[in-house]
Amino acid sequence: MEHIANIVTADLDVARIRKDFPILQQQVHGKPLVYLDNGATTQKPQVVIDTESRYYEEYNSNVHRGVHRLSQVATDAYEKARHIVAGYINAAHSHEVIFTKGTTDAINLVANTFSRRFLKAGDSVIISAMEHHSNIVPWQIACEESGATLKVIPINEKGELRMDTFEAMLDDTVKIVAVTYVSNTMGTINPVQDIITLAHARNIPVLLDAAQAVQHISIDVQALKPDFLAFSGHKIYGPTGTGVLYGTTEWLNKLPPYQGGGDMIKTVTFAKTIYNELPYKFEAGTPHIAGAIGLGAAIQYLQQTGIEKIQQWEEQLLAYALEQLRGIDGIRFIGDAAHRSGAISFLVHNIHPFDMGELLDQQGIAVRTGHHCTEPLMDLFQIPGTVRASLSFYNTTEEIDKLVAGIRRAASMLL
Ligand code: PLP
Numbered sequence: 001m002e003h004i005a006n007i008v009t010a011d012l013d014v015a016r017i018r019k020d021f022p023i024l025q026q027q028v029h030g031k032p033l034v035y036l037d038n039g040a041t042t043q044k045p046q047v048v049i050d051t052e053s054r055y056y057e058e059y060n061s062n063v064h065r066g067v068h069r070l071s072q073v074a075t076d077a078y079e080k081a082r083h084i085v086a087g088y089i090n091a092a093h094s095h096e097v098i099f100t101k102g103t104t105d106a107i108n109l110v111a112n113t114f115s116r117r118f119l120k121a122g123d124s125v126i127i128s129a130m131e132h133h134s135n136i137v138p139w140q141i142a143c144e145e146s147g148a149t150l151k152v153i154p155i156n157e158k159g160e161l162r163m164d165t166f167e168a169m170l171d172d173t174v175k176i177v178a179v180t181y182v183s184n185t186m187g188t189i190n191p192v193q194d195i196i197t198l199a200h201a202r203n204i205p206v207l208l209d210a211a212q213a214v215q216h217i218s219i220d221v222q223a224l225k226p227d228f229l230a231f232s233g234h235k236i237y238g239p240t241g242t243g244v245l246y247g248t249t250e251w252l253n254k255l256p257p258y259q260g261g262g263d264m265i266k267t268v269t270f271a272k273t274i275y276n277e278l279p280y281k282f283e284a285g286t287p288h289i290a291g292a293i294g295l296g297a298a299i300q301y302l303q304q305t306g307i308e309k310i311q312q313w314e315e316q317l318l319a320y321a322l323e324q325l326r327g328i329d330g331i332r333f334i335g336d337a338a339h340r341s342g343a344i345s346f347l348v349h350n351i352h353p354f355d356m357g358e359l360l361d362q363q364g365i366a367v368r369t370g371h372h373c374t375e376p377l378m379d380l381f382q383i384p385g386t387v388r389a390s391l392s393f394y395n396t397t398e399e400i401d402k403l404v405a406g407i408r409r410a411a412s413m414l415l
Contacts, residue, residue, distance in 0.1 A: 011309040018394050020045040020301075031364030034399045034406075039184050039212060039343045039390030040368050041234045044298070051297035052239060055290040063289055064263055064280070078289050081296030082279070085244055088299045089229065090220040095278040096252065098245040099292045103211040104134040106230035106245035107178070109282060110207055111138035113255040114176060121147030124173040128153040128161055128190070129380060130183040133373040135209045139178060148175070155380070159186040159335030163194060170202050177206045181213035185372045185388065186335025187318075187343040189217070196225055205251060211235055215392075216314055216341045218307045227251045237302065238295035241288050252278050259284040310393040314341065317391050321400045328407055330415075334386045345372070345386035348407060351414045353385045359410035360387075365403055 061070035205227035233242030261284035330349035357369035
């Protein structure tokens, strides 16, 4: 790994990129911030911050409602953001992009409306053992209320899905498969293409939780063909409180509305309401206008930087991090998949993750500790939680070296 320069990689000028993120310039506890909690949320480039404040400073107004100038400017910017998102994931139509509050909101939308229309007693829903709570609980609620059964694809000791078991699980009772593209805890990249192909062979729709994928991996929904795909704006360098549900026109038209209110209607009388067309049918009420526009700016920033270059650098950084971390005495990785991205979970000897996290924080290093909203996965590994370092393209090998030194220092104090 000596060929990896600290800052300037062959294709990505990380030093220049870091200057785009004002928050990265600060010190924490007197040390330069080493931000390795990107799986929880990513930092925002200046252009996203400026785009959001420009909305409030220059054209704050409600969308789709006014004939006045500001409302038209806001509507155009909001709809442009939808086009940018559609282009980024290569959706066939921009009306297949529904703005939501985040991944959780997007999955709840599908679980709620799908179960109301399509689930009944005797049916089943398939998720996997490595799901985030937000791709477990909405389906549990859906199953509880419809009488359907929740089934879980098991994983092997490396944290990879057991695809043979998955295939065997696909019987006539299965009405939908909802799995994560990338595990937020272990970084496993799931074979989503195979999952979709197998499910579609039985006419079963697939929802992909792309919360940890879309910022690391180039996704073409027309090639991959998920029926639904959910992600959060704040994990892809955009504002908090924003997110996306992509759905095919066919499936979105089959689902009933989620929430009722303004914008999702064509006409309302006390006798009957005619719902609006896509995407507005699923966007009741005033949306997070500034946030959606900011998300568009974030995606444009990624596109200008180059998602392939980002992917390449993050792969090198991950390989470097794994190699360096492996040298730490007593380290145990949780998840060791052949294909992975983004997150590395580990424990060192019997040190509690919180203690490790606190001592790293004192050295200016931000990592996540705990169950990472994957409690069933923690139960499988019979651990209370992990320390998780999660990477972004603005991280450097120098920061990885600081993490490794920080862990060694913390371990020497705690053991
Ligand atoms: N799914 C995965 C894989 C995640 O990592 C997360 C957040 O960590 C979520 C869903 C939920 O995202 P949000 O809290 O932004 O709705």
